[in-house]
Amino acid sequence: MIAAVSTPYTVPVAMMDTLQVTILVLVAAGATAVVLIRERVRQVLALSVYGVLLAVLFLAFQAPDVTLSELTVGAVALPVVLLLTLAKIKKREE
């Protein structure tokens, strides 16, 4: 094992644990919300918020690279693509 490095950013372990547990609970709640919301446009918006939550989760677990990917793809690009698709389908249904 590598010895813990002391940096100016070191925080108490208990604080990190609290943060990680909190965000895990929030992600579980967010995922449940995405499944339970049945109205499509609202579901996409919830999915976008869920993407932000996941990004925070990755940050709290020390994976900033994955945070950036999740933020761009999960919170922005995927909802945009889904919203555009919904708009197209809606036009056709009318």
Add this chain to the structure above:
Amino acid sequence: MTPAQRRLAFLLGAAGLAAFYLWGLFGLPGFGNYPGPYGFIINRIAVGQTNATGVVSTVNFEYRGFDTVGEEFILFAAAAGIATVLRRLRGERDRPAVDEAAGRQSPPTSSAVRMIALLFTGPVVVMGWWLASHAQTNPSGGFQGGVILATAFVLIYLSGEFVVFKRISPADLTDVVEAVGAGGFAAVGVSAVAMGLPYLSNFLPLGSVPGAVSSSGTIALISFFVGLEVAAAFILIIGELLEQTLLIRQRGQ
């Protein structure tokens, strides 16, 4: 099969799955305990070998660069596939974007949306470009930077008109940029082969200071090409979808 039998089959299956799942869970290493040697080895040698301090990028574009080429072409193929599926079919025609109901004007974009989109466009371009060009120094990379660059174009669509979006990102140009990005990555690898080195070897000077923007050799170059490819691919995908939504109608509609 009667409902009772089905329920029994499900319960048996679910019990089996739960048993195996729990068994697997108890076999996992403890939370936060990393068992493998590779992470520790890479943490120790990566900066010394490549002069890049963004070690995740070093892994992506150097140690497992060959995997990343494959991923690059997955996105390339996906964008090409979307462009093919969403092309203008026989029986479809362009139609200007007007409101469906007769005699009603579609509401103009609100000035609040326009202002916010305009305000964000510049910073978003800077941030995307900064991320794509700093893979070697800190957490970032061509993929993230490319997607953010593409969202700048979405902001321009939001702040203006679809016509403006199309004018600044014509499909021909986007196609070329995407091809240059994807091909550039592969070409970096082939250049190494041409110099007698293994595919994707880091053949450029590494610079003397770890963590400088100009250090890390091919890692920065590959990140740049990935940024081009990803930005163009996302602009292409979003452009095709916008076109489908706003312009193309079934004949007779």
